[in-house]
Amino acid sequence: MTFKRIQIFILLGIVGFILFLSASAKGGSIIRSRHDLSALNWRGYQNETGPMQGGTFDDLREACVYCHTPHNSSSYAPLWNRELPQERGYQMYSSPNFDSAPRRAPDGISLACLSCHDGSVAVDSVLKPPQFHDIVETGGDYRMTLEGEEGSDACSKCHNRSEGAYGGLSGAHDATVRYFTKDLRDDHAISMVLPSADVDPQFNQPTILKPDGGRMFANGVQTFAGDKVQCASCHDIHSPDEKNLQGRDPFLRASNRGSALCLTCHQK
Secondary structure: OOHHHHHHHHHHHHHHHHHHHHHHHOOOOOOOOOOOHHHHHHHHHOOOOOOOOOOOOOEOOOOOOOOEOOOOOEOOOOOEOEOOOOOOOOEOOOOOOOOOOOOOOOOHHHHHHHHHHOOOOOOOOEOOOOOOOOOEOOOOOOEOOOOOOOOOOEHHHOOOOOOOOOOOOOOOOOOHHHOOOOEOOOOOOOOEEOOOOOOOOOEOOOOEEOOOOOEEOOOOOEOEHHHEEOHHHHEOOOOOOOOOOOOOOOOEOOOOHHHOOHHHHEOO
16 A cells, blocks of 8 residues: 555545544434434334334324425424414513513424423424325324323323333333423523623623524524524534533533533523
């Protein structure tokens, strides 16, 4: 092997390693992640015939279609393909020390996130299912609610702290921390304007301007239209980040080791 070829192989190896680090830093693929509803059996059982196959929600055989569609989509979010919750009935976080007036209901991308996580809409409630390949329609239409009695249409009948209504026979994991309901008083404030330095100097200010009217920090934490803090300010729903080199928890935009994620915005 010539010296020139050795140099080329070394260079390709370095480029490949850099790309690997970049992919890890960006969180990896949504395919077979927790947000890929078409792959939940594979995640749990490494096959396509696990207990959730065709039993609890429509299997649309695609990862993206549960939230997005390329044509005739809703204008609420980019290429949006899900039914949205009704805005009434929410209990929002509030505090006497709040610098921004809390909204009566979530808006923007947070309402899109809650179309699964508040439990009022079924996880498979899409506007336009795929038209050009077979899907498995079950009529199950399960929702992320806390009422998990046997025979209910709640995900928590199996995924709750007591291992489900069936005594944990399926080995279902506890997912109740993700069932937000419409009572958001014990969650981080959302759909509120980030206080400016004049209003509250104890908030750090993002410096990167975004086309949607929001701003962004260097680590990816950001505000959205109207400079509002939303669920996606801290969470990147497209980057599972389950096997990253930085030790981030899944779907976080940055590591929270030593409260680093929190201290992106809050000075203390």
